[in-house]
Amino acid sequence: MSKDARPIFMAPPETSPLLNRTVFGSEHDDYRRGVRNFFEAEVYPHWEAWEAQGHVDRDLWNKAGAAGMLCVTMPEAFGGLGADRLFATIVMEEQARVGASGPGFSLHSEIVAPYLKHYGSQAQKERYLPRMASGELIGAIAMTEPGTGSDLQNIRTRARDAGDHYVLNGSKIFITNGFLADLVIVVAKTGETGKGSADTSLMLVEAGTPGFTKGKPLKKMGMRAQDTAELFFEDVRVPKENLLGSEGAGFxxxxxxxxxxxxxxxxxxxxxxxxxxxxxxxxxxxxxxxxxxxxxxxxxxxxxxxxxxxxxxxxxxxxxxxxxxxxxxxxxxxxxxxxxxxxxxxxxxxxxxxxxxxxxxxxxxxxxxxxxxxxxxxxxxxxxxxxxxxxxxxxx
Known part of the structure; x- marks a missing residue:
């Protein structure tokens, strides 16, 4: 097929569902139109270039923030829209509609940000959530490790108590938004009871912290434009105020x-x-x-x-x-x-x-x-x- 004949995104009429959807209201429909326009204009045309580099361009996050598409369920006081999760659902559905597997918006907005909202201190919320909502700061969560997969109770990444800080050592793999991430919630062992669920804690690690390094975006069978990376922690000093919630409550x-x-x-x-x-x-x-x-x-x-x-x-x-x-x-x-x-x-x-x-x-x-x-x-x-x-x- 020639370049000129390459298919562009031409949205077909959507198939009528077997039953009418009763989840959304008119305010959701208005929001969907704007989100749909964003993905068709700002995301779909770039899929080929982003797949080649293994991640989306950094400024896409700023554009999404300006369009009101990041952290929409976060309180307005922290830069969000204070909206229900149906608005977040619309972003996911419209992203899937154009086949845009690259942007890690949903993980950033609906996984990382809610951890801060529900378990973060007031200082943590004020420091991170507004910048996440604007796209200035990209969030990730680091759970999976080589050899553990879904078995979170047996992770090996450890954070040793060193007084006013922890010393973090370990590695994570398959981390969405890992390469571009500015803030990572790291799942680590902080206890010695031998009970995985009681020894696990969550801590906030910022990009640029000495000892925290990132691998190149992983080459995957699919989702080639999605930023997925390995993360490495070698004697990383994590201040105690960066603990999310309480020690041992991570699981x-x-x-x-x-x-x-x-x-x-x-x-x-x-x-x-x-x-x-x-x-x-x-x-x-x-x-x-x-x-x-x-x-x-x-x-x-x-x-x-x-x-x-x-x-x-x-x-x-x-x-x-x-x-x-x-x-x-x-x-x-x-x-x-x-x-x-x-x-x-x-x-x-x-x-x-x-x-x-x-x-x-x-x-x-x-x-x-x-x-x-x-x-x-x-x-x-x-x-x-x-x-x-x-x-x-x-x-x-």
Missing amino acids: LMLMQQLAWERLMIAIQAQASAEAAFDIARDYVKSRTAFGRPVAAFQTMRHRMADMQTELGVGRTFVDECLKAEIAGTLTPMAAAAAKMWVSEMCSRVIDQCVQMHGGYGFMWEYPVSRAFVDNRAHQIYGGTNDIMRELISRAL
């Missing part, structure tokens, strides 16, 4: 936030699957074979009917979980189930979307090709789906 804090993190993955996977389906549906309507549109063949019509049904089931489940989250009643089991089922449904649907494109579905220029590899990660991060099944089974 409990992590568990309290995981339900929303897993629902976020389901939100992104659902929106990605819907976007891929919309693109593939329009493609087979315009593509001809044996003198008629590909969509006219019964095999293709039935395939799309199956996909539309799966998308409808996923959409209903995700929206019900969203309602529960807003009401404060979302359970860890429901979030785990949503993350597990929707992420796997997403991969099934996008696999069929690739097939619907034929040979062009295997070409990197086509959005479904990138979606195929980008969305595979949803089954891995936030706790693998095998771990999700284990968590769900414990409630049985």
Whole structure:
């Protein structure tokens, strides 16, 4: 395919859901229009350059902050909009709609910032949250280590008490926003009881602190424009005032936030699957074979009917979980189930979307090709789906 023929983002009409969505109000619809324009104008055109360098441009964060798209659920006193999580959901959905897997906005705004909001001191909130909302400061959270994966109780990164500070040593891997991060919440052992859940603490480490170094962005199968890096800590002096919450409370804090993190993955996977389906549906309507549109063949019509049904089931489940989250009643089991089922449904649907494109579905220029590899990660991060099944089974 020539450069001139390379497909640009042309949003197809969105498929009507099997059931009308009742989650959002008119104020959400107004906000969505602005967010949609931002991703179409400021993000999608740059995907190729950002994939080549392994991260988005730094000034994108400043633009997103100026557009009111970062930390929207944070209080207005700290630079946010004081909005509900449906506004944050809109940012995730519109980012997925254009296949923009690069910007780590949701982790920054809806994982890192809430830790500061819920557990940070007043001084920590004032120091970091306004700059996170403006895009001046990029946040990351460093949990995963080589060899531990989802087993957070057995991390090896340790912070030794040295009086008025801790001395931090260890390494982390697969850290979203790690390369550009200005502030990292580091999960570390601070106790000696031998009980992982009682020995774990969270601490704030700023970029530029002596002994804190970053690896280059990792080369991944998909999500190539997403800044994912290794982080290294060698005798890093962390002031005691940079402890987040209380010592030994880190594991409990992590568990309290995981339900929303897993629902976020389901939100992104659902929106990605819907976007891929919309693109593939329009493609087979315009593509001809044996003198008629590909969509006219019964095999293709039935395939799309199956996909539309799966998308409808996923959409209903995700929206019900969203309602529960807003009401404060979302359970860890429901979030785990949503993350597990929707992420796997997403991969099934996008696999069929690739097939619907034929040979062009295997070409990197086509959005479904990138979606195929980008969305595979949803089954891995936030706790693998095998771990999700284990968590769900414990409630049985």
